[in-house]
Amino acid sequence: MKLFGTTTSPYVRRVRVVAAELGEPIDWVNTATEAGQAALREVSPIRKVPVAIVDGRTLFDSRVIIDWLTTTRGHGELAPPRDRFRELNQVNAVDEALLSVLQLFALRRDGVAIDGNPFAQRQLDRADAIFQWLGKELSPRELGLPQLSVICALDWMDFRSTYPTERAEGLAAVRAAWRDRPSIASTLPHT
Ligand SMILES: N[C@@H](CCC(=O)N[C@@H](CS)C(=O)NCC(=O)O)C(=O)O
Structure with missing residues (x-):
């Protein structure tokens, strides 16, 4: 590919x-x-x-x-979706959190003063709500698309310091469970 x-x-x-x-x-x-x-x-x-x-x-x-x-x-050792529409909702939620935080990152990078304004606050509030919800939705016991997507999202937020990922405390177990898996460890973000 x-x-x-x-x-x-x-x-x-x-x-x-x-x-x-x-x-x-x-x-x-x-x-x-x-x-x-x-x-x-x-x-x-x-x-x-x-x-x-x-x-x-x-x-x-x-x-x-x-x-x-x-x-x-095929899925290899990845967990295939057991409930396709539940999984679509979960991955969509990850993508909405990412989009919110990415927009703030892109605006800051282009010199737009957004910190503290209502738009920026709404994006951060959305990310908070999504991660809280996902924390209750996702099991750390399997690695499916929702889990690996949320790991990639939170690792990126740490890498760019765009969101305080310690607030996503319900997802800490998901991150910890898969941190050392070769596919995850070998693809950490870097410039
Ligand atoms: N829905 C797309 C989103 C892709 C996306 O937003 N990629 C970003 C990089 S993290 C990008 O290429 N941004 C370039 C731009 O906004 O001009 C996907 O899941 O692939």
């Missing part, structure tokens, strides 16, 4: 974790470079990562790529 991405993105990381779990080799295109960005614009009108070219298809979104991989390669 050709994978366009960065070593910092939590969405790219979840695809890398699944690829590692399933033994899917990655032909990496680093989009943190000018050349990588140009290559990304050639393959995706969305211009976000991850993008995968796999089995002759170009897929634009982490969840779509993972769906393709698990549908065509």
Whole structure:
């Protein structure tokens, strides 16, 4: 699979974790470079990562790529969804928390003074509520897409210091349970 991405993105990381779990080799295109960005614009009108070219298809979104991989390669040792719609809700909740915190990160990086304003507070409140809910939803005993997505999200928030992840206390056990798994440990965010 050709994978366009960065070593910092939590969405790219979840695809890398699944690829590692399933033994899917990655032909990496680093989009943190000018050349990588140009290559990304050639393959995706969305211009976000991850993008995968796999089995002759170009897929634009982490969840779509993972769906393709698990549908065509199986789940390996990952927990398959037992209740598909419950799992979709859980992963969607992770993505909403990520989107809220990513927006704050992107605005700050572009020099927009957002700290303390009502928009920023709403995003942080949303992330708090989502992580509290997920803490009650997710079992640390299995590694499925919701668990690995929340691990990638919280590790990214620590890496970028964008959200105080100690507030997601209900998810500490999920993080601790899988921290040393090779697919998780080998994909930690870095610049
Ligand atoms: N729904 C997408 C979200 C992907 C996404 O937001 N990627 C970020 C990197 S963490 C990105 O490429 N952002 C570039 C931009 O906003 O211009 C997925 O799950 O793949």
